[in-house]
Amino acid sequence: MKALADPGSVLSDGLARIRVEMQLPASFPPEVIAAAEAAAKRAPSEHVDRTDQPFVTLDPASSTDLDQAFAIEASGNDLLLHYAIADVGWFVRDGDLIDMEAWARGTSQYLPDGKISLYPAILSEQAASLLPDGLRPAVIFTVRLDPQGSAQLDGAERAIIKSRAKLAYETAREADLPPLLPEFARRACIAEDKRGAARVDVPQQEVVRGADGYFHLRFRPRAIAEDRNAMLSLSTNIAIGQVLLAHHTGLFRTMDAPDERVVKRLRNTARAYGLSWPAQASLAQFQRTLDPNKPREAAFGAAVHRAGNGARYDSYQAGVIPWHVAVAATYAHATAPLRRLADRYVVDATLAIANGRPVPDETAAAFARLSKIMARADALGGRIDRAAIDLAEVALLQGREGETFPAIITDIDERGARIQLRAMPVVSRIDAPGKMPGDAVTVRLDATDLAHRTSQFSVVHQDH
Structure with missing residues (x-):
């Protein structure tokens, strides 16, 4: 589970069983690794030089698969986000061995003791990752944010960049971060509140053994930098979703509102945690009052994630407005192509549209197929998450039989x-x-x- 860490390896045996039960691959086939090694040597030839821009990355300290780097500048009253995204499409070609393996996996999968990557490490953690150890090919989306936080895509290009620093949520100081990041996040929050979005990020959970000998679940406080960073991807993905919809193509991340039964169950869950949910307040309104750094409120946020109808991927359909209820906007995933197969195609389509070219036929054809592929990968991820949560819950209870x-x-x-x-x-x-x-x-x-x-x-x- 992305939101569950096991720093003391107290769940190791159980996690090993989950890997066997879910038939998760332990590695990549040798021929895929060989193809990735060859692809990693592919020299960029369609990229402009943007090494003068002061890009940085901001991720958990342990991350090496860095999808995004960013720089922000003022443009009159607006802010311009230059969002560099790993150019996976430069290294992976449709129909090659790496591509076929990625279609079989769909996404990277996460467990508390490690991940099963979408692409071999020589790409996802080296050649394609936006690490600060050299030049990297990227796709730069330029997103304009007005004073009210409304985002629009100003352009997209293939470029060579050089990250100035690998910043970490846990250690980044205010002076380390781009100075306009707080203002960008503030504006994006204004827009989020105006839309009535209900998105609440759940902090990472850790299983630890206490002085009493029992296991305990604690929530790692979210850093301010982490929340601000989330607004960069959110704004970019909304801007891209608008462009794709306007051009009658694309793959969108959508989610329906929870039904009445789910809301009733969550009201009972809130009561169990001693949280006051006013009768007249909707779930979205109540979620926006939660502080994810307070354990009971964080636990309720996790319950909302588990209880929802679940997000899905829908390809463009004429006359249908794709909608993500938690984001309260039309929304497309484009900013994590090292970890999600669909993002590579959304990036390719947006790059073509932004430069006045038709969307490649193979990209348009992929959108129709990706809904099922991503649904299968999401379903597997959901089973992994549920199994990891069940394991953690039973670990918390062990030794308390009879209580x-x-x-x-x-x-x-x-x-x-x-x-x-x-x-x-x-x-x-x-x-x-x-x-x-x-x-x-x-x-x-x-x-x-x-x-x-x-x-x-x-x-x-x-x-x-």
């Missing part, structure tokens, strides 16, 4: 009652005949099984 816990019944379906423990970020199911969603109960932990990632509870009594 009782206050809980809230958040939902009931054909599989029984879903409960949310009030003092721990743990969801489980129980047999609770006669109980209703919203009921407060005390449950006893009867058993845990780390190997199968399951826990068993029973109701002791109903609370009032």
